[in-house]
Amino acid sequence: MRYTQPRWRAAVGVATIAALLSASALAGVRAADPITFKVGITQAPSKTGLNPFKALLSADYTLMVDQYDLLLEFGPDLQPAPGLASSWQETDNGNTWTYHIRPGVTWSDGQPFTADDARFTLQYIFDSHDPKYTGPAAPNGNDTDGDGAADNPLTAFDSYVDLDNGFDKTHITKISAPDPMTLVINTSEPIITLSTMYIPMLAKHIWQNVTFADAGKNNLTLDQAIGTGPFRVTEFKPKQDVILQANKNYWGGPPHIDQLIYQYFDNNEASVNALIAPSGGVDFLDTVSPDLIASLQGNAAVTINNAKAADFVELGMNSWDPTPARLKKEGCKDCPKGPTTGSLGNPWLTKPEVRSALAGLIDKKELIIEALQGYGSPGVSIVSPLNPLYAYQPPPGDPATFPDYTDDASRDAAHLQAQDRFTQAMAALGFTDTDGNGILNAPNTADAQLFDPKGAGKDLEVRLFARQDQPTDKLAAELLKTWFEAAGVKINYTQVSEDPGLYNATYPSTSNADMDLYIWGWGPDPDPNFILSIFACNQINDWEDSNYCDPAYDEMYGQQRVQSDLNARAAIVKQMQDKIYH
Numbered sequence: 001m002r003y004t005q006p007r008w009r010a011a012v013g014v015a016t017i018a019a020l021l022s023a024s025a026l027a028g029v030r031a032a033d034p035i036t037f038k039v040g041i042t043q044a045p046s047k048t049g050l051n052p053f054k055a056l057l058s059a060d061y062t063l064m065v066d067q068y069d070l071l072l073e074f075g076p077d078l079q080p081a082p083g084l085a086s087s088w089q090e091t092d093n094g095n096t097w098t099y100h101i102r103p104g105v106t107w108s109d110g111q112p113f114t115a116d117d118a119r120f121t122l123q124y125i126f127d128s129h130d131p132k133y134t135g136p137a138a139p140n141g142n143d144t145d146g147d148g149a150a151d152n153p154l155t156a157f158d159s160y161v162d163l164d165n166g167f168d169k170t171h172i173t174k175i176s177a178p179d180p181m182t183l184v185i186n187t188s189e190p191i192i193t194l195s196t197m198y199i200p201m202l203a204k205h206i207w208q209n210v211t212f213a214d215a216g217k218n219n220l221t222l223d224q225a226i227g228t229g230p231f232r233v234t235e236f237k238p239k240q241d242v243i244l245q246a247n248k249n250y251w252g253g254p255p256h257i258d259q260l261i262y263q264y265f266d267n268n269e270a271s272v273n274a275l276i277a278p279s280g281g282v283d284f285l286d287t288v289s290p291d292l293i294a295s296l297q298g299n300a301a302v303t304i305n306n307a308k309a310a311d312f313v314e315l316g317m318n319s320w321d322p323t324p325a326r327l328k329k330e331g332c333k334d335c336p337k338g339p340t341t342g343s344l345g346n347p348w349l350t351k352p353e354v355r356s357a358l359a360g361l362i363d364k365k366e367l368i369i370e371a372l373q374g375y376g377s378p379g380v381s382i383v384s385p386l387n388p389l390y391a392y393q394p395p396p397g398d399p400a401t402f403p404d405y406t407d408d409a410s411r412d413a414a415h416l417q418a419q420d421r422f423t424q425a426m427a428a429l430g431f432t433d434t435d436g437n438g439i440l441n442a443p444n445t446a447d448a449q450l451f452d453p454k455g456a457g458k459d460l461e462v463r464l465f466a467r468q469d470q471p472t473d474k475l476a477a478e479l480l481k482t483w484f485e486a487a488g489v490k491i492n493y494t495q496v497s498e499d500p501g502l503y504n505a506t507y508p509s510t511s512n513a514d515m516d517l518y519i520w521g522w523g524p525d526p527d528p529n530f531i532l533s534i535f536a537c538n539q540i541n542d543w544e545d546s547n548y549c550d551p552a553y554d555e556m557y558g559q560q561r562v563q564s565d566l567n568a569r570a571a572i573v574k575q576m577q578d579k580i581y582h
Contacts, residue, residue, distance in 0.1 A: 036260075074526050101114065110249070349517075
């Protein structure tokens, strides 16, 4: 899920965990009055935000949570808890999962929810990957071009059901509903993520009429947006407002409000002004930009909640280094191409040594103070420290980590130490300031000319993109530019839109990865499986944005998913994070 304010991932683990800042101002109502709750948002849902298979932004996932339920939810300790399944068990050495469906659950249109809906949901995803599938979801077959691959695989939830390595490699062997209250999943190897599937359960009586092609590209109509959740969308105007009505028959008890409205604002100041407006404004802001917190403090009508969150901000680095075969598969046929591999990114960023050296220049303490006004904690990796079993810590003195400091004097010394360390690391790769202008020059050897024909011997220049509507991103970009240029890297900083700007720039399929560095964000699941999955090679042009690809990482990713011993799994997960960190 993409997070707007400080959701992300980090190509080199340069993450800053942001505090979750929310504010509310509630007016009094009489008990008999219908209650409308208005939430101000600055990220509009995407145009396909009602379709769970097209959800990408945090605003899309918010609507998903309002409308749909999971088979198993997450409890207060972030461990699996009853959801649409009131209980579950593993048997047969972890190769059989049995879920007992909660009785009395109905869809928001009044139809009963049964185990067959859950079976259908998972089977629908599996069938979309099966090139041999024949049925109503693919009326003309699912491999119409005869290339042996499914025409319209629905990939959004693949990492939860062991499909992301390919339909022919999944360890799930059978999905069945032997009776209306029982779902059974059989596997050839234990799959630990079957207790943490972040997959909304879909209504069979709705989705059996939706083709894979439509599910993969189109939004749902309001009549199709049926879930078992506490609300149902009745109006969908993403850049204006989204209106939901309470599901009074919700299995968890009727909501305490009758109508939920998400009101879109195109800037943070407008959302804050709506919160403090005496009338006609909003009741709640799900996120407040740190630079505007001071304007709300002391207002007796506003309550501010400051809490830690697993969401993080990244400095992404373009790692796309395709072979000719991968360029043909992943790249943009009709776009300009780079001179060597086809990537339009600076080729030196494909070197882990360069990415690690740049990471060592980033003073996260100062980023939090200056860009986040103190509302954050230094991030280390993509797995949150709120999940201590899987959280990673680099060894003391790791050169990819900025030197520690305690006051202004030691901070200045730390910056000089980081710069000296960077100079030495880059010198080992052949970078020196040959013309004395303060910017390192790329090596100019015969090998360097083959590797970087446009940049060999010239100043090391990289582009830095930041989202134009995010003040904290822009402040962070200015700091990064200052630190990198002080160390000898010329930064060409540009403010861009999130959509289509960053999406087009980061996807090889739309631009041949026409970017270098960028600031973006992620909101991980409680379990690390999803956030780890986005660095897999097969996620390029899907969840990936840094376009990182390492077969050794992919192998470890597959291992952690079928490791049922939690401590053994944690060891693998930490090895994966160490690889990304460096």
